[in-house]
Amino acid sequence: MSDWCITLVLTMTHPTRSTDAREERGRQLARAAQIRRVGRRWAVPSQTRASERYLVDVEGAACTCPDYAEYRGTCKHQHAVLFWIAWGRDVGEDGSVTETVTIKRRTYPQKDWRAYDASQAHEKEYVERLLRALCAGVPQPPRTPGPGRRPLAIGDEVFSAVMKIYTRLPSRRVESDLHEAAARGHLGRVAHYTSLQKFLADPATTPILTSLVEQSAAPLAVIEAGQYAVDSSGFSTAVYDRWFSQKHGKLYSKNAWVKLHVMVGTVTHAVTSALVTSGGDCPQLPELVRRTRAHHDVRELSADGAYSSVRNHDVLDALRVEAFIPFNPNAKVNPKAPAWSRHLYEFLMNQEKFLQHYHRRSNIETTFAMIKAKLGAAVATRKPTAQANEVLAKCVAHNLCCVVKAIFTAGLAPTFWPDAPAVPPTPALAPAEASSDSDDDDEPGAP
Numbered sequence: 001m002s003d004w005c006i007t008l009v010l011t012m013t014h015p016t017r018s019t020d021a022r023e024e025r026g027r028q029l030a031r032a033a034q035i036r037r038v039g040r041r042w043a044v045p046s047q048t049r050a051s052e053r054y055l056v057d058v059e060g061a062a063c064t065c066p067d068y069a070e071y072r073g074t075c076k077h078q079h080a081v082l083f084w085i086a087w088g089r090d091v092g093e094d095g096s097v098t099e100t101v102t103i104k105r106r107t108y109p110q111k112d113w114r115a116y117d118a119s120q121a122h123e124k125e126y127v128e129r130l131l132r133a134l135c136a137g138v139p140q141p142p143r144t145p146g147p148g149r150r151p152l153a154i155g156d157e158v159f160s161a162v163m164k165i166y167t168r169l170p171s172r173r174v175e176s177d178l179h180e181a182a183a184r185g186h187l188g189r190v191a192h193y194t195s196l197q198k199f200l201a202d203p204a205t206t207p208i209l210t211s212l213v214e215q216s217a218a219p220l221a222v223i224e225a226g227q228y229a230v231d232s233s234g235f236s237t238a239v240y241d242r243w244f245s246q247k248h249g250k251l252y253s254k255n256a257w258v259k260l261h262v263m264v265g266t267v268t269h270a271v272t273s274a275l276v277t278s279g280g281d282c283p284q285l286p287e288l289v290r291r292t293r294a295h296h297d298v299r300e301l302s303a304d305g306a307y308s309s310v311r312n313h314d315v316l317d318a319l320r321v322e323a324f325i326p327f328n329p330n331a332k333v334n335p336k337a338p339a340w341s342r343h344l345y346e347f348l349m350n351q352e353k354f355l356q357h358y359h360r361r362s363n364i365e366t367t368f369a370m371i372k373a374k375l376g377a378a379v380a381t382r383k384p385t386a387q388a389n390e391v392l393a394k395c396v397a398h399n400l401c402c403v404v405k406a407i408f409t410a411g412l413a414p415t416f417w418p419d420a421p422a423v424p425p426t427p428a429l430a431p432a433e434a435s436s437d438s439d440d441d442d443e444p445g446a447p
C-alpha cells in the first residue's frame with residue numbers, strides 16, 4: 001500500500017475512531033461470516049477464533065463478547081447483525097422477512113448529533129467516493145474506431161460535472177480539485193474546463209443525470225417509511241427578460257426561472273426522481289411517481305392542491321398509493337371519476353387523519369431549503385439545457401450528501417446499480433478503516 005492510503009485512513013477515522021471501527025468490523029463480519037438465529041438472539045462467529053460464537057440480542061442491544069462487557073455500547077457483533085438484517089440476508093427460504101422492517105427503520109435517529117457531526121466533517125471525502133461508485137455504473141458507448149485522441153469516459157465527465165456543482169467552483173477553478181480526485185484514483189482523466197462546460201450544455205447529458213438522481217437515492221429506500229411527497233421549486237438564473245411596456249412607458253425586467261419538479265422521501269429528504277420542465281405542476285406527478293417506484297416502495301404521497309386532478313387520483317389509485325392531496329372547497333363528487341370521488345369523501349370525512357399524513361409534505365420544503373442553502377438557489381449557466389443539467393446535478397450532489405448522513409447515522413451500506421453486472425469500487429464505500437489490524441480485535445476495549 002502506498003503512503004497516501006495510510007494517511008487517508010488515519011484522517012478519516014479520527015473523530016469517531018472506535019465507533020467507526022466497530023461498525024466497519026461489523027460490516028466485514030456480516031460480509032464474510034454466517035450469522036444464525038438462535039431463538040430470539042443471533043449467533044455471530046468471533047472474527048479471530050472461528051470456532052467461537054457470541055450471542056447478540058438486537059432488541060436488548062446486548063452481546064456476550066468481552067468488548068460489550070467492558071464498553072457497553074454497540075459492539076461489532078451487534079453491527080454485524082444489523083447489517084445482516086439490513087442487507088436482507090436473514091430472509092427465510094419461504095421468503096419470510098420477520099422483523100426486518102421494524103429493525104431496518106428503527107435506526108434513523110434524527111438527533112444523534114455525534115454521528116451527524118461526523119457525517120458533516122467527512123462529507124466531502126465520502127461524496128467523492130460515492131460519486132466514483134455511482135459514475136462507475138454509467139454506461140459507456142463503444143468508441144468509434146479511427147484515429148484521434150481517446151474521448152473522455154462518460155463516467156469521468158459526470159464525476160467532474162457533479163463535483164463542480166458540489167464544490168460550487170467555476171469550471172476553471174474546480175480543476176485542481178479534480179486533479180486531486182484523480183490522484184486518489186476516483187477519476188480517470190481530468191478534462192479541460194471547456195469540455196466540462198460542453199458536457200453540461202449537451203442535451204445527451206440530461207437523461208444521464210436524471211437516471212443518476214434516481215440511482216443515488218435508491219440505497220436510501222430501506223430507510224424510507226413508504227411516505228413520499230411531490231412539489232416544484234424555481235432556481236433563479238442570470239438571464240433577464242426585458243420588455244418595454246407601452247401602457248406604463250417603462251422598461252420592465254424579470255429573472256427567468258428554471259423549474260425543478262421533484263419527488264422526495266420524507267424521512268431521508270433524498271430526491272427520488274426529478275424533472276426539469278417549464279410545464280405545470282399537475283401533469284408531472286404520474287411520471288415522478290413512475291420513476292420513483294422503480295426503486296422505492298411508495299405507499300403514500302402528499303402533495304399540495306395544485307396536484308389535485310382526476311387523472312392524478314386515478315393514477316395513484318391504480319398504483320395503490322394512498323393520496324394525501326387537498327381538494328378545493330368547491331370540489332364535487334363525480335360518478336365518472338370513482339378514485340377522485342372516493343378520495344374526496346375520505347378527505348371530507350376524516351380531516352384529522354388527512355392532516356396527520358399531509359403534514360409529511362413539509363419535508364419537501366426542507367429538501368428544497370437544503371439544496372438551495374448548500375448548492376445555491378441560482379444556476380450559473382445561460383443555456384436552458386445547461387441550466388437544466390446544472391439543477392439535476394445539484395439533486396445528485398444533494399442525494400449523495402443524504403447517503404453520507406445515512407452511512408454515519410443509520411449504518412447504511414450503500415450499493416448503487418444493484419442490477420448491473422459488477423461494479424468494482426464497492427469496497428471504497430465502507431467507512432475507511434485499516435484492514436490489517438484485525439488480529440487483536442476481540443480483546444476488551446479494542447475498537
Ligand SMILES: [Zn+2]
Nearest residue numbers: 063065075077
Ligand atoms: Zn459483541
